[in-house]
Amino acid sequence: MSFEEDFIARLHDTAQSYRTDLTPLVASALQDGRRRLRRRRAGLVGGVAAVALIGVGAALLPVPVPGGAGTVTGPAATTSSTRATPLPTGDASATGRPPAVTTGVLPAPGPAVGTQQLISTLESLLPTGSATEPQGRGTDGPGVPDAPDAPFATVVFDDGHGASAITFSATHATLPLIPSDTAMACDPSISIAQVTCTAKELPGGYRFQLDQLLYLPAAQGLREWQGYLTAPDGTELELDETNAAQEQMSAKSHAGVRPTRADPPLTGDQIAALLSSASWDAVRAAQGEWYAPGSELNYPDPPVSGILGTLNSLLPPGVTHSGESYNAGARASTSVELSDGQGQGLLQVTVENWAIDLSANDRWIDSATVFGGAAVLPDGDQLALSELTLPAAEGGGVERTADLLRPDGLRIILQESSSLLGGGPGDGHSEGSSARPALVLSLSQLQDLVLSPKWHN
């Protein structure tokens, strides 16, 4: 049995051995989905009007300015259509420093690059020859929601010495750049007979790697060169060329493929030059949609250990809390059950660092849409207040939210629910646990809480 077969057998055994109780997991997922849906709705509505209905019975409310004049209403955040695109000549963004955060400016990805533009750009950068059988997918091409497929352009190129399938594609490497995680560097500890790897640093923090694959059996003579140009912001452009007219040969399917020439047409230097062309700037810019530039590792969330202490010092007289629970999931938060002597409610406190979201538009977090309708306070804070009446089908009840985003990226979310379990049918919780006529804290009290300078510590 080969190592690969052994590995597959052991991998399957290991995977099959895991079991979990799906009931709470599915219930948590449903709550997660509902929260996401509410944030999405709030964002979409907020971009249109300052005061508008959200879902069923909810409104994004005007925000009184503390100690100031009158009421400020959104929309708050402006969106810039420009995005810094570092070039190989180097600039500030190539230093790896976290980008500066500017209040109210949420850089957006550049405009989408269409399929035809991608193909035309590739053709324009190839040496003299013919380019036929174009295929491609633009940066706005089909994909699954929230996760578009990578853009690419493919042509069969012939410089007069034999046809070659050439494919350009664009993706994004994990940040910070880790050699073994990307095609970024040749790992000397891994020697594979049929792959020759060379890498070099380029000005401005750019790196270029060339993998030269020789397909087995060697006598067949099939070769594929893959060049990767990775920018400091993680955008990665790739050019893949073969010495056959078929694109992207696979281990199983290249049996009938015949080489048309000894080597693919472009040298490594030619691939590096082609990928370094400023003609791809628009593609790099459009890539910003999926991953934010800058290392998210530079933006850890604030510690949650201080949440409870801060909350204790801020609750109004007569309001006590109990039943603390801590959620260490993707969005760390603390939940407490509040009591004012007349009933109970659930308050969830979440403190996050959104510096990365302010510095770039991360479509997975929807910073622009979530705060698109928030009020901007004099110090640059963005505050969104909302009160959501949950439909009866979702268990009924009321949910109040004070959501603050500071210019430095600190985000504090106070969400109070009349349902102790915050959900409805299908959550795996009984419906009888919800329902009290009024929440413990008013929206005004939530606002006072969230605006307290004590959170800054």
Add this chain to the structure above:
Amino acid sequence: VKQAQLDEYLEFATSRGSHLYRTACLLSGGDVHLAEDLVQETLGRMYVHWRRVSSADNPAAYAHVVLVRAFLSHRRRRSSGERPVGDLPEAPVSDADPALRLVLLAALRQLSPKDRAVLVLRYWEDRSVEETASALRMTAGAVRTQSFRALARLRAELGSDLADFVQH
């Protein structure tokens, strides 16, 4: 979300949840807490898009794309959440011989997340090179190269151990 759609979603989440969880356990190198977070996030995203997703040809395949991208994205946002290499993950619940699995999981954790994702999609999900490339936004060539390298690294890590396991 209408009741019929909610029922459909819950049926999907319940029927696919176990498989998603197992995939997530491999991706996380045996960190069951991270695996649960990833499944929750994946199914949460599925809920938001359920009306569109449910009409797709293969919602299950979509879920796995979302899962693996959530895993890679999660690492960017929450790298500190992952335990340091060498801190052995928890043993699977129904593991008859946990030591053997733990060695494999520890070796997986030595790989980069993207390498892990390539191997899990190719060898556990049994996805083709092209499907793996699409899910990870890589080209087929890059998937092959990364797969070669990841397997070579694993072989270096536990070559003889793995053979022993199989003969065990």
